[in-house]
Amino acid sequence: MRRITVLCSLLLVSLVASLRAQDDALVALEEAAIQDAVDSVAPSVVQIETIGGVERLGEGGAELLVGTGPTTGLIISEDGWIISSAFNFAQKPASILIRLPGGKRAPAELVSVDKNCMLALLKIDLETLELGPLPVAAVTPQADVRVGQWSIALGRTFSGTAPNVSLGIVSAKNRIFGRAIQTDAKVSPSNYGGPLIDIRGRVMGVLVPLSAQADSEIGGVEWYDSGIGFAIPIDQVLRILPRMKEGEELQRGIMGVAFEGEDLVAEPVVSVVRANSPAFNAGIEVGDKIVSLNDRPTPRIVDVRIALGPIYAGEEIAVVLRRGEDERTVNLKLIGELEPYQHPSLGIIPKLLAADAEKTGVPIAIVLPESPAAEAGLEAGDVLTKVNGTDTPDEAALVSAVNAQKVGQEVTISYRRGDEEREAKATLAAVSNTVPEELPPTDIPAPGEIERPLVGKQTAQQLAEFENNYSLYVPENYHPGYAYGLAVYFHDRKGYDPEKIIERLKPQLDERGIILIIPESRNEDRWVRQETEFAGKLIDVISERYRIDPRRVATLGDGIGGSMALLMAFDRKAVVRGAAAVAPPGVVPPNDNEPSQRLMLYLAAQAGSERLIEWVGQAETNHYPVTARDLGEEDRKLNDEELKELFRWMATLGRT
Amino acid sequence: MIALATRAALAVVLLATLVPNVALGQANQSVFERVRGRVVKIYGAGGFRGLEAYQTGTLISPDGYILTVWSYVLDTNFIIVTLDDGRRFEQATLVGFDPQLELAVLKIDADNLPAFNLEDAVEAEAGTRVLAFSNLYGVATGNEPVSMMRGVVAVKTRLEARRGVFETPYNGEVYVLDAVTNNPGAAGGVLTDRQGRILGMLGKELRNSLNNTWLNYAIPVSQFKKTVEDIIAGIHRPSDTNIPEVLPEFAHNVRGFGLMMVPDVLERTPPFVDGVQRKSAAERAGLRPNDLILFVNGRVIHSIRTLHTELGRIDRAEPVLLSIWRDQRLVEVELSLEEIPESDQ
Secondary structure (H helix, E strand, C coil), X not given: XXXXXXXXXXXXXXXXXXXXXXXXXXXXXXXXXXXXXXXXXXXXXXXXXXXXXXXXXXXXXXXXXXXXCCEEEEEEECCCEEEEEHHHHCCCXXXXXXXXXXXXXXXXXXXXXXXXXXXXXXXXXXXXHCCCCCCCCCECCHHHCCCCCEEEEEECCCCCCCCEEEEEEEEEEEHHHHCEEEECCCCCCCCCCCEEECCCCCEXXXXXXXXXXXXXXXXXXXXXXXXXXXXXEHHHHHHHHHHHHCCCCECECECCEEECCCXXXXXXXXXXECCCCXXXXXXXXXXXXXXXXXXXXXXXXXXXXXXXXXXXXXXXEEEEEXXXXXXXXXXXXXXXXXXXXXXXXXXXXXXXXXXXXXXXXXXXXXXXCCCHHHHCCCCCCCEEEEECCEECCCHXXXXXXXXXXXXXXXXXXXXXXXXXXXXXXXXXXXXXXXXXXXXXXXXXXXXXXXXXXXXXXXXXEECCCCCCEEEEEECCCCCCCCCEEEEEEECCCCCCCHHHHHHHHHHHHHHHCEEEEEECCCECCEXXXXXXXXXXXXXXXXXXXXXXXXXXXXXXXXXXHHHHHHHHHHHCCCCCCEEEEECCCCCCCCCCCECCECCEEEXXXXXXXXXXXXXXXXXXXXXXXXXXXXXXXXXXXXXXHHHHHHHHHHHCCCCC | CHHHHHHHHHHHHHHHHXXXXXXXXXXXXXXXXXXXXXXXXXXXXXXXXXXXXXEEEEECCCCCEXXXXXXXXXXXCCEXXXXXXXXXXXXXXXXXXXXXXXXXXXXXXXXXXXXCCHHHCCCCCCCCEEEEEECHHHCCCCCCCCEEEEEEEEEEEECCHHHCCECCCCCCEEEEEECCCCCCCCCCCEEEECCCCEEEEECCCEEECCCCEEECEEEEHHHHHHHHHHHHHCCCCXXXXXCCCCCCCCECCHHHXXXXXXXXXXXXXXXXXXXXXXXXXHHHHCCCCCCEEEEECCEECCCHHXXXXXXXXXXXXXXXXXXXXXXXXXXXXXXXXXXXXXXXX
């Protein structure tokens, strides 16, 4: 008996020992396999140096700078075509130089940019450089990529002869609405533009920064090295390569429809068809339900977006619709840009109700003077119940119903005054940019015996993970029964003085019921674009701590802070509803106005600044309501009267 | 008896199928058991405004010499070192430090401690599997072991601190890591290969200003072994990082070549040639107005200011290789002075 036990133990021990050795041998094999995979693709991974062309938002010292470091590219065709990420060329560099395998530097031309998948195509002239065909790596189609398999991200941004390697797995496919492979390898500016390869040394995709939320050229960069990275599948890249080689700038394909509400899992019922869009011209109507797109069933809004994700302007799609009992198919060609969208407006500010309030209509808090609502005889206190027969039980439904109409259209408004049900006709106008001279007082309940979070001045605060400081002012009269506005103030160069700022703005903040956040820039002379991430997080954190009215969230700023305020607002229209800039040295061009996101703009500037006049024009072309104020010849800030007006402007941001 | 034998055999077979899964984890686990005792938790100055008051250290001798990073945490008379088994040493001695490597050596009064021997260090390449041991975020206290992370070496490269890219005086080779070791408190920890052999020391939090990303890196043992030995022997003289780099006594300048650049009025004025003096070195080399100077001896020139700085580093006796952008083409020229101009003698 003992003998057997001893024998068994010996067997076990030797088994464990041999398996341990095998295990180490396995890891050694893996390491060697990874090395081989990297070595086989390395000759096609090139380093790209860009020189000049830094995008400036201001003059002199006030500017936002993009990094100047080298970046990575992948040789995609032996006759000299190189693919990289559009991130690296956001600043439109004057010279682009590619370091080829072997060390030779070759000038390259930026031929095309794909703004849908954030790719850039470069060309080297092999003939004048007297070079032979370039090495191209093997590829593997997305269909063969499996979630969980090894993925290796390669870049060439450090000095030396080896590419930099990051190891991970494939986390998911068809991310960012059908566009990208997701990996947990570290993807960052160190390897954007480089390949994501499998353990057999075949290219699966090209690494790019992508974000489901932000749409700008640097959207998604804030997620670098975070365990979530994206690569555009190589077969997608090869599919659009011919068009890119022609020099076309590729854009995301748009149909021209919008769906009801923000809920992505709702059924895709068309609620807006933009005039003269492909959808309009193909005969799609409000109320149609999209059944499938290019033979892909689309039971939810998100499925429509996934089906459209990898498709570009200029491509044709087949859409199957259900209208009532019938199903019909339409073919349409997607376009890149729509005529700017214009929000129609009644000119009222709805009362903000508690989330659990009964949904029986939308009570009006304020009727703006000379608005369609005023002309129709509507008054504060009236409860709106229908627009052209469509029920409007809550604010979201009202906004949606109004958005579905056009500016200039006459609509029938059903409303309740007291116990009476009434109707009125109103002609919708564009969202007005006027600021009422007077407003009814805010109805902040008296403090009484309730539990409150911290109020008053709080300076020298910090958030985990950010180095910037911030200060906060919560009006002393804070009561959780009232939803406060939220203002994020970006200071000017060397202008971070929270005591002074709070002193100046306190009367307005207390009167209008607004909480003020003052972030501090890391460098007192400039704001860096990535600091909008910090401000965004602040909005989230403060919104959790205090009761905030989501319609009255605004960014404000003086000088370079003003540029920053505008930048942040355009980047985050889902959260920021108003942006005010006083004498900004430079401005971002306004992006497209979208039906589901409203943004109002305020600009005060010295007389005669041509650039700002041009910008106001652009904003108006894009149908943003811009309130512009002339500060005269003097180089000054807002005076008391103007400040009061600015806060009245902020109080009326929720205009419908 | 036979039944027993069969049962025993069955048990062995069953266990054998289980063992692979166990054994696969065994490798990392046994390395952990070996290494954990050699890594210590260090506490010192700090603890406000986002500056944490802790970091990690690595035992490099059985009698208590500890390798760590030189930082504000050591800026106190009461450096506390806590071992893996929970023993606390209230006043570790700062034996010495090197500001360029940003490295320090501490000593505690103990013996027979488990430790690494720097002689046993190995080298790694890109793709090598590595393990990092550190007390990141100070999560481990008392007799809790430090944290272990797994990754690979991303690349082995130089930091090129001279170009002002990284805010560190160290410009030697580092292992850039594909593992998020760059966290508060992790600096001073140890990087080993998958068998637990020491590769290097985890570096401080560092930002790559070329692309605004945080860098995860470790300094290879070969880069600091001699310095550590000297510190322990008491013969190390820390190099002063404030001394400006030694520039040649007579260096090149733009004027010496007969080059006139466009007025330097922007923050980064592109280095365009405005004019070339007749009978000058520049004219001989074939430079022309509107040429854009892209590289000097292979280093990228982003502005006129950078051009002056780079030329100022090259001895006048040496030729200078310029890469020029002219008419959409890259042209290489070599500039040299035939004789030192009289006006500068």
